[in-house]
Amino acid sequence: MKRLIQRGLMFGNLIEVSSSVLVERYNRALKHLTGKTTDLTDFHIDISGYSPEVGEALNDHLYLNQGGCNRQFILLTTEQKTAPLLGAKFSTSRDILKAFITENEPQLFALTARDAVAGELVNSVYSVTQPARLFDIRKVVVEADTTEGTIRDADKLGQMVDRFKQDDDAWFDDVLIADMITLAKRTGDVTRNPVRLRHMEFAQDNFWTAHFGGLYVFRGVEHPAAISRADKATLGDLPIKYLFDFNDRNRIAKFFEYNGLVESIVMSRGIDASAILRQKMDFIVVDAAQDAGVDLTGATRRDIRGLARAHADQLPEEFHGLQKLVNWAENDGPWPRITSDHPAYFYTLRAADTADRDLVNMLLAELAPKDVRQLFICHKEAFYAAYAGWSDTKKSYVADFLEREYQADKVGARAALFGHDAPMQDVRQDDLIAQVGPWGAVRG
Known part of the structure; x- marks a missing residue:
């Protein structure tokens, strides 16, 4: 594969991570998601934050995608939206990540100026050990926060502010005021600069998956079918009327x-x-x-x-x-x-x-x-x-x-x-x- 890499045909457009600050943030997010860290001082990441160098060092290229089902991600910069997604298990994953970054770019830009954003593409299936389980996937929801919980704290602070404004006795609640001050030091003024990420979920009607030798699922068309690269007989009964293979x-x-x-x-x-x-x-x-x-x-x-x-x-x-x-x-x-x-x-x-x-x-x-x-x-x-x-x-x-x-x-x-x-x-x-x-x- 060396000639492909040298010509930019493989691992092209990855984002370089070489500053000690970004490496430290990446390790914090990696620890938060997987319990692991890396000793590398420079490496490259794709749109999800996956690094082939880190994967090699950890001897685990699925360190952000265990089970190949609910992809985790680490965002160090909004520039990751231009990077490819390596080792994709579902054809929709990169589009979902790109849409999430694009729709929340101002907020993510502000958040990644101070910390890494870590998250997951969550669906209702946590394991796809059987082909039929793929058909239980109906939507993907994006969940994300900084490693310090800035979004969570901002939501909590917003609730405290609402309570402070609405409760006549809040002016005398020293504990509430102290908690608000403590959270505000981490989140900033949420009344002027609300730190919220848009809730995003994506329907999974038509997609390709790398599981089971490669399978194309078309549920959102007039005449639904699944098309398998492998022998369809190996997939067993699937909850779709028509199943074809390449023969x-x-x-x-x-x-x-x-x-x-x-x-x-x-x-x-x-x-x-x-x-x-x-x-x-x-x-x-x-x-x-x-x-x-x-x-x-x-x-x-x-x-x-x-x-x-x-x-x-x-x-x-x-x-x-x-x-x-x-x-x-x-x-x-x-x-x-x-x-x-x-x-x-x-x-x-x-x-x-x-x-x-x-x-x-x-x-x-x-x-x-x-x-x-x-x-x-x-x-x-x-x-x-x-x-x-x-x-x-x-x-x-x-x-x-x-x-x-x-x-x-x-x-x-x-x-x-x-x-x-x-x-x-x-x-x-x-x-x-x-x-x-x-x-x-x-x-x-």
Whole structure:
């Protein structure tokens, strides 16, 4: 993984913790949450306060996420909202943390100027030892306070102030006044500067979890289903009507279609569909070259396409399916009938413009894993797992490509691949598409 780290493709955008003051605050929060501390004097943290260096030193990379269910967090600065979330067990966790920091930024800025804020993403489930337990998760509530209990004390002081104002005898209550003065020294004037964090809870209808080999749960759609990366038979009975695994290509395609979750790349407006498909073809060639033991060191796009021409008859069906689609789009060639049975099918799709587009693109990345760019952008955990098993020459090629083509303009790349404009109205083959769908009839 060293080449990924060196290129900023792994552990990128982490927040450095090097001052003795911040290290001391981090240790105080760490002790508060876990009973542990670290002897490290500098390290890096993600949006949740997790540090890979601290995890290595403690020999416990789940020190803030025991059981992988209720993520704990340590905030030293509001700048953590720009950092990634490492080792995510649920796809929603980073968005929840980012929303919490953003919505409470002024208050958190004031609190972290004096102390660390420690907290937890709390749901009704404390253990997910059985797959069915995942379906008991309905919402996540964010709980947080400083290590000194500033929020708790501020609430208590606010209640005392209300009592002091309302009780006619409060002026003579020396104990109440003394307690108010003591708390005010820690919290400041809560009447002028109230120290409160907005209560935030988030519905958990649609999400991915790393548990049980990887599972996508879609409960908040018209036709709910769960989709497992592992054999669905290993999950037992689940409280959802439909359960698919990655072998159920036709049924997953129907699920996407019935819920309006995907759109074809070539029918999407505002993107260079041919360029996107050609890049996917290049990645498929790279994968085939790895299997054939071809050295890709320093290979350019021209070299990759040269390999494709020289070994076209040895390339997989994914390549030939996309080639036919490009020929249709660029050269007015015959319409290719690519059904969900075809290995290229999921490579031809992207998420439609819905609230679940990131989750859908994440699932599509796993269904079309040879597109390493989409896998890296949409599903970091799956990318790193796949990367570990590649040949050295493919690792080098992919790392160089991502540094050159993606790191230079992340926002632009994401917009070009996944951004949405109005759907195309003047598409060729309209009558055919109306009859059988853009990829032909989807068979069950």
